[in-house]
Amino acid sequence: YLLSIANKLVEVSREFDLDIIHAHYAIPHAVAAYLARQILFGSGTHGVPRIITTLHGTDVTLIGSDPSYSETAAFCIDQSDGVTAVSESLRRDTFTQLPVKADIRVIPNFLDCQIHQRSFDVKLAARYQNGNADTKLVIHVSNFRPVKRAPEVVEIFRRIRDQMPARLLLVGDGPDLPRARQVAKDLGLADDVEALGEQEQVVPLLSVASLFLLPSTEESFGVAALEAMACGVPVVASRVGGLPEVIEHGVSGFLHDPHDLEGMAESGVRVLTDPSLSDAIAAGGLRAVHEKFCAEEVVPRYERFYQEVLDRPAMEPPVARK
Numbered sequence: 001y002l003l004s005i006a007n008k009l010v011e012v013s014r015e016f017d018l019d020i021i022h023a024h025y026a027i028p029h030a031v032a033a034y035l036a037r038q039i040l041f042g043s044g045t046h047g048v049p050r051i052i053t054t055l056h057g058t059d060v061t062l063i064g065s066d067p068s069y070s071e072t073a074a075f076c077i078d079q080s081d082g083v084t085a086v087s088e089s090l091r092r093d094t095f096t097q098l099p100v101k102a103d104i105r106v107i108p109n110f111l112d113c114q115i116h117q118r119s120f121d122v123k124l125a126a127r128y129q130n131g132n133a134d135t136k137l138v139i140h141v142s143n144f145r146p147v148k149r150a151p152e153v154v155e156i157f158r159r160i161r162d163q164m165p166a167r168l169l170l171v172g173d174g175p176d177l178p179r180a181r182q183v184a185k186d187l188g189l190a191d192d193v194e195a196l197g198e199q200e201q202v203v204p205l206l207s208v209a210s211l212f213l214l215p216s217t218e219e220s221f222g223v224a225a226l227e228a229m230a231c232g233v234p235v236v237a238s239r240v241g242g243l244p245e246v247i248e249h250g251v252s253g254f255l256h257d258p259h260d261l262e263g264m265a266e267s268g269v270r271v272l273t274d275p276s277l278s279d280a281i282a283a284g285g286l287r288a289v290h291e292k293f294c295a296e297e298v299v300p301r302y303e304r305f306y307q308e309v310l311d312r313p314a315m316e317p318p319v320a321r322k
Contacts, residue, residue: 057220087242144174229285
């Protein structure tokens with residue numbers, strides 16, 4: 001994959017005379033961009049594009065921190081003409097975990113807020129409520145890797161379910177989904193926990209939910225939480241990584257220590273039983289999204305950064321070996 005994408009970058013750059021290659025994730029895409037640039041340097045027949053690398057999290061916290069990859073990841077980050085990270089937390093983690101010297105600009109993830117907005121469907125809600133309008137729908141959306149703690153999502157839901165009619169929707173797929181379903185079965189919640197698998201359209205599902213749970217141990221940003229907030233769904237999440245940069249505790253959501261499952265459940269129950277609190281948190285989340293995380297706000301920041309990088313002197317080509 002790495003060699004194939006590097007080759008394709010060379011082809012596209014030559015055909016369209018690219019100014020910038022924007023690589024998302026240090027491993028493997030910044031590596032591929034670096035290889036492509038070296039090839040273009042060597043050919044001498046076309047302009048050489050600048051490289052901008054955006055760090056998203058797993059390229060630092062999982063792959064880049066592995067000694068087998070860390071030197072390569074750090075080298076390709078430093079060889080980029082510009083580097084961004086999606087949160088201040090990830091920026092700090094990068095310097096902590098990798099021998100990186102590059103200046104890193106924080107530009108957050110963003111949403112198309114014309115698409116990510118509440119779209120309530122009465123029939124869809126009734127379907128997942130099993131016809132009981134009093135049933136509260138709780139939702140979790142993720143790739144179900146261990147850091148997302150899907151079994152703990154079920155544990156939190158059990159505490160909520162003990163106090164009111166509720167159902168849990170698990171959206172997505174990954175290695176921990178079977179374990180989460182087994183926990184639900186062991187707790188006698190199999191009928192109240194529904195695994196929906198991968199879904200192309202998440203907005204309709206978020207829009208029928210009353211609470212979003214995200215008890216992760218790591219989150220470089222928390223796009224899933226942001227999507228829920230954009231759909232007017234109160235979020236209860238862990239106080240880790242970039243989530244405090246997205247959620248203000250008690251204003252646009254609730255944040256707890258990742259191991260405080262009881263506290264998360266209590267916040268969830270408060271939201272689900274107090275309509276005025278739910279409305280206030282939903283409004284706070286929506287306000288945060290529109291003030292800081294819509295494409296109209298963030299994309300111009302990338303465009304300004306592109307121009308800033310293009311205005312700098314280009315990197316010198318490597319000296320050929322004799």
